[in-house]
Amino acid sequence: MHESTEILRWIVALPLIGAALNGFLNRRLPEAVVSAIGIGSVAVSFGLALKAFFLLRALPAEGRILHDFVYQWIPVGDLQVDVGFTLDPLSGAMLLLVTGVGLLIHIYSSGYMHSDGGFGRYFAYLNLFVFSMLILITADNLLLLFVGWEGVGLCSYLLIGFWFHEIANSAAGKKAFIVNRIGDFGFLIGIFVIVRALMGHVDEGANILAFSTMAEHADLLAPVATLAGLLLFVGATGKSAQIPLFVWLPDAMAGPTPVSALIHAATMVTAGVYMMARMSFLYDLTPVALSVVAVVGALTALFAATIGLAQTDIKKVLAYSTVSQLGYMFLACGVGAYGVGIFHVLTHAFFKALLFLGAGSVIHGMHHEQDMRQMGGLRKYMPLTFMTMMAATLAIAGIFPFAGFFSKDEILYKAWLQSPALWLVGFLAAGLTAFYMARLMAMTFFGECRAPDETKRHLHESPWSMVGPLVVLGILSLVGGWMGWPEFLGGSNAIHHWFAPVFEHGAAHGVAATEVVHLVEGGAAEGGHSVALEWTLAFLSLGWAALGLFGGFFVYLKRPDLPGRAQQWVSGIPHRLIENKYFVDEIYDAVIVWPIHRLSETFLWRVVDAGIIDGLMVNGVGRFVGLVGQLLRLVQNGLLRWYAYSFATGVLVIVIYVARHYTG
Amino acid sequence: MPDLQSLGDNLQVGLEHYLTLSVMLFSIGTLGVIFRRNVLVMFMSVELMLTSVNISLVAFSRYLDDLNGHVLVLFVLAVAAAEAGVGLAILVEIFKKRDTVDVDEFRQLME
Numbered sequence: 001m002h003e004s005t006e007i008l009r010w011i012v013a014l015p016l017i018g019a020a021l022n023g024f025l026n027r028r029l030p031e032a033v034v035s036a037i038g039i040g041s042v043a044v045s046f047g048l049a050l051k052a053f054f055l056l057r058a059l060p061a062e063g064r065i066l067h068d069f070v071y072q073w074i075p076v077g078d079l080q081v082d083v084g085f086t087l088d089p090l091s092g093a094m095l096l097l098v099t100g101v102g103l104l105i106h107i108y109s110s111g112y113m114h115s116d117g118g119f120g121r122y123f124a125y126l127n128l129f130v131f132s133m134l135i136l137i138t139a140d141n142l143l144l145l146f147v148g149w150e151g152v153g154l155c156s157y158l159l160i161g162f163w164f165h166e167i168a169n170s171a172a173g174k175k176a177f178i179v180n181r182i183g184d185f186g187f188l189i190g191i192f193v194i195v196r197a198l199m200g201h202v203d204e205g206a207n208i209l210a211f212s213t214m215a216e217h218a219d220l221l222a223p224v225a226t227l228a229g230l231l232l233f234v235g236a237t238g239k240s241a242q243i244p245l246f247v248w249l250p251d252a253m254a255g256p257t258p259v260s261a262l263i264h265a266a267t268m269v270t271a272g273v274y275m276m277a278r279m280s281f282l283y284d285l286t287p288v289a290l291s292v293v294a295v296v297g298a299l300t301a302l303f304a305a306t307i308g309l310a311q312t313d314i315k316k317v318l319a320y321s322t323v324s325q326l327g328y329m330f331l332a333c334g335v336g337a338y339g340v341g342i343f344h345v346l347t348h349a350f351f352k353a354l355l356f357l358g359a360g361s362v363i364h365g366m367h368h369e370q371d372m373r374q375m376g377g378l379r380k381y382m383p384l385t386f387m388t389m390m391a392a393t394l395a396i397a398g399i400f401p402f403a404g405f406f407s408k409d410e411i412l413y414k415a416w417l418q419s420p421a422l423w424l425v426g427f428l429a430a431g432l433t434a435f436y437m438a439r440l441m442a443m444t445f446f447g448e449c450r451a452p453d454e455t456k457r458h459l460h461e462s463p464w465s466m467v468g469p470l471v472v473l474g475i476l477s478l479v480g481g482w483m484g485w486p487e488f489l490g491g492s493n494a495i496h497h498w499f500a501p502v503f504e505h506g507a508a509h510g511v512a513a514t515e516v517v518h519l520v521e522g523g524a525a526e527g528g529h530s531v532a533l534e535w536t537l538a539f540l541s542l543g544w545a546a547l548g549l550f551g552g553f554f555v556y557l558k559r560p561d562l563p564g565r566a567q568q569w570v571s572g573i574p575h576r577l578i579e580n581k582y583f584v585d586e587i588y589d590a591v592i593v594w595p596i597h598r599l600s601e602t603f604l605w606r607v608v609d610a611g612i613i614d615g616l617m618v619n620g621v622g623r624f625v626g627l628v629g630q631l632l633r634l635v636q637n638g639l640l641r642w643y644a645y646s647f648a649t650g651v652l653v654i655v656i657y658v659a660r661h662y663t664g
Numbered sequence: 665m666p667d668l669q670s671l672g673d674n675l676q677v678g679l680e681h682y683l684t685l686s687v688m689l690f691s692i693g694t695l696g697v698i699f700r701r702n703v704l705v706m707f708m709s710v711e712l713m714l715t716s717v718n719i720s721l722v723a724f725s726r727y728l729d730d731l732n733g734h735v736l737v738l739f740v741l742a743v744a745a746a747e748a749g750v751g752l753a754i755l756v757e758i759f760k761k762r763d764t765v766d767v768d769e770f771r772q773l774m775e
Contacts, residue, residue: 638771640706644697 002049007052008068008085011095012134014045019127026120035110038123042106042130046099056092061501064089065139074143078199080207085138089503090342093495094137097346098267101353102130104469105262111465112258112364122162122256129155133267137274141209142191145275149187149239152268153180159263160255172254179248183238190231194282198226215281222285229282229289233296236272241323241332243300247585249323253315258359260315265322265356266349273329275346277338280503284336294334294418298425301327303582305432309439310578312357313370317440321396322352324429331426332411335418338497343484346495347403350480351395354473358389361462361470362444367455372440377449381459384467386445388474393441395477397434397544404479409538410486416537423537430541431548438552446557454472484581486533682723689716703755703765707748714744 018041022034029037050484066087074081087095106126113122132151139145154177161173191209198208201220206213214221221228236242241249252264263269276283276293281288300323308320325348332341363370365382379386396400398409408430416423449456461467483498485491555562577583635646689712696709718737725733759765 095716640767640770641698641701644694648698 005066005068005087007048007055008066008087008138009070011045011048011052011099012085012131012138014041014048015127015130015134017041017604019124019131022120022127023124026124030118031114031119034120034123035106038127039103039110040105041127042099046096046103047128049095049099052087053092053096056087057091061497064501078204078208079195080205081141081143081209082207083144084140084210086140086211087138089498090274091137093342093346093498094274095134097349098130098133098137101266101349101473102133102262104472105266105353105357107257108261108360108466109171109256109258111463112360113256114463118162119396122159124260125158125162126259127154129159129263129268133271135655136271139208142194142211142212142214142279143209145278146187146191149235149271149275150184152263152271153177153184153239155179156252156263156268159259160252162255166254169254171190172248172251174400176248176252179245180238183235183245185234186231186238187235190235193224193228193231194221197228199223200366206575211278214279218281218285221282221317225282225285226288229279229286230292232279232282233272233289233293234274236275236330238272239275240269240272240326240328240330242272242296243303244301246304246323247588250316250319250581253313253319257315257356257363259355260319261356264319265352269322269326270329270345273326273333273341274558276330276333277342277502278514280333280338283333290334292334293330294415294422297327297330297332297334298329298415298422298429300324301331301429302425302432303327305429305436306578307581308436308529309432310575312372314362314372314375314440314444315356315370317372317436318352318355318359321355321433321436324433325352325396327429328408328426331415331422335414335422337411337414338503339496342499343495344407344411347395347407347477347481347484350403350473350476351392352475354388354392354397354470357466357470357473358385358392360383361466364462364466365459366451367458369451369455372443373449374455375444375449376447376451377445378459379445381449382445382461384461385470388470390441391474391477392548393437393549395481397437397549398430399549400542400543401478401481403477403479405542406481406484406486409541410484412541413534413537416533427541427544429654433546434545434548435552436501438549439556442553442556446553455546488531488538501600679723679727682719686716686720686723689713689719701766702760703766703767706767707751707755711744711748714740737772 018037021037022029026034031149052066056066059065067084068086069082069084071083072080073083097334104125109122109126113119116122125445129152130147135150136145136148136152139148157173157177157180160176161170164170164173194214195208198214198217198220202208202213202217238245249264249269253260255264281371283293304320304323305329308317308324311317311320325344329341329344329348332338332344361382362375362378362385365378366375369375391402398405412423412426412430415426449459451459482491484493484495487493580586693709693711693713693716696712697706700706700709718740721733721737721740725731725737755765758770762769
């Protein structure tokens with residue numbers, strides 16, 4: 001398009017260069033240089049991303065798209081895949097998010113990981129992650145998106161098991177990787193389904209997996225839309241930790257805390273939501289898949305929130321909170337409000353990254369103690385951490401005018417338009433969110449300090465490299481939602497208009513698409529201006545969130561005996577269920593892992609591997625050759641005249657044969 | 665094969681005669697190698713076989729008017745001489761050790 005679109009490839013490539021430098025040279029570089037390379041590459045990338053973003057904004061709203069074709073990647077017969085990057089309003093927003101929050105977290109990491117033995121390795125992985133994430137976001141076709149998708153999965157695995165000296169950490173890494181593989185399998189089959197539907201029906205030489213081509217030929221996709229949509233969503237449930245594949249995310253907290261903030265809160269886990277928004281032209285064709293997505297999202301939001309109520313590890317609470325918030329995003333996508341889902345991705349990235357970084361700051365100050373029962377009263381020692389985390393808590397609870405209010409409220413509003421039942425589930429989860437966050441804050445920052453004296457003496461505020469990003473994110477947690485200031489409150493909902501061109505494709509193409517879009521947005525159209533409804537819902541959720549917050553603080557500060565008495569009152573069973581995460585891990589172990597283990601051991605190992613492969617095939621071939629050798633040995637008797645005789649006979653036979661064959 | 669009568673009538677010696685001789689010598693040599701147990705005799709039989717080949721080479725060489733056959737014969741002779749030298753030397757050593765030239769006694773190659 002322009003010569004200036006080449007900027008896109010540099011935005012993507014810079015973190016890769018940083019990763020290569022740090023990865024190959026890290027043992028020879030001092031910490032200062034490693035962090036300069038790591039932070040610098042992302043910082044320049046962020047700068048270029050800003051520039052690209054403003055280039056994009058300068059274009060008219062209809063034609064807001066920048067495309068950078070790099071090279072032809074796979075030219076195989078009818079299948080053409082390029083490496084190319086696209087910037088449109090959707091990827092532009094995500095680009096700024098990933099590079100921006102990524103930059104803050106890189107800066108934070110330089111303080112958090114200070115004097116860790118794997119400092120260089122850490123930054124190499126982190127840069128590699130940013131690179132993969134940028135590929136995922138800016139890819140102009142589904143296959144390249146999948147490359148990024150796998151890349152972030154790999155980096156997630158590497159960083160969860162970063163402290164691999166402890167077996168539990170590497171086990172958590174493996175779990176994350178394997179659970180993600182299950183999802184990715186679905187994703188891959190989804191891609192195959194789409195390729196099969198389009199191959200041969202689109203013009204010769206067209207790049208059939210490019211998003212623009214797929215959107216243009218959405219009518220061809222209509223017959224397989226439900227299947228493909230659900231399969232891609234299977235991938236999303238793995239990557240974005242939805243029921244039933246959410247089990248890896250809480251374990252992923254074994255990694256360093258900035259990693260949890262960047263990968264397992266702000267960016268990677270939202271890849272599923274981004275993918276759905278990117279493929280919205282497909283999902284618009286299939287109300288069935290959308291309903292499944294909405295229901296799974298809403299259930300995940302509620303389910304994870306209840307688990308979050310009873311965790312004592314500060315990072316585990318946040319992890320379940322992330323699962324729950326991701327559920328909201330899928331709920332939004334499932335009711336067809338992709339833009340709102342992405343809006344929540346953005347605001348959630350601000351406040352959840354902040355919560356994790358704040359928790360990291362606390363953990364840093366507490367000398368790697370993560371149990372909230374050992375904390376308390378930290379407000380005095382870490383005032384900045386406390387204040388910023390308070391902002392994030394208000395944001396996630398959905399208190400006006402913090403960021404979470406705008407996005408969550410809009411999601412709940414859209415859910416109500418689709419189905420009040422979905423709204424109710426999300427609404428319940430919102431109250432629980434406020435409650436467990438209040439519990440977290442109360443146990444960590446208020447009351448008496450329960451830490452041992454030794455730790456208490458060393459309690460201190462974290463260094464500036466860590467507090468700085470907290471402050472920036474704290475401000476973003478406050479103002480970040482204002483870009484979606486709803487119209488009924490006198491705002492302009494700028495982000496809605498920003499995203500609008502990306503999601504307005506259904507009406508333009510295909511008959512089926514049009515119908516479905518009307519179906520999905522029909523409610524919105526008729527109730528879209530029902531200001532009274534919006535006010536009511538907003539007040540309801542605000543009051544409910546405030547009640548949750550108040551309840552949490554009240555119970556855990558004034559009446560710490562209440563949870564115990566409540567447990568006694570209901571004889572402890574619900575509490576045990578929640579505390580043990582509904583035994584989901586145990587159920588998966590019993591239903592899936594254990595049978596596979598048994599099958600592997602008794603059948604695959606003993607029968608197939610030891611019996612057939614080793615016994616019959618490998619040793620069988622050996623034994624057969626040995627047997628033939630034994631027979632041939634009889635011929636080799638050492639009698640020279642016998643050899644001469646056989647030789648002469650052989651020659652004679654051949655001569656006779658040849659003579660008869662060629663002369664007869 | 666021409667019958668002996670016409671051979672007597674017409675003493676023209678042609679390619680067939682040489683080849684016949686060659687085949688006979690070769691067969692005798694082969695049978696000698698197979699049926700004699702004395703290594704020295706076997707050696708001589710091998711030489712006989714080589715000679716029969718030489719005869720046919722020379723015969724064809726004359727018949728086709730091509731000198732290559734003659735040249736090849738010289739090579740065969742040289743190689744045969746070398747082979748006989750080495751073979752006899754080995755034989756002498758074996759005889760010193762085993763006190764026999766009976767080939768059936770030499771079965772160590774089996775192991």
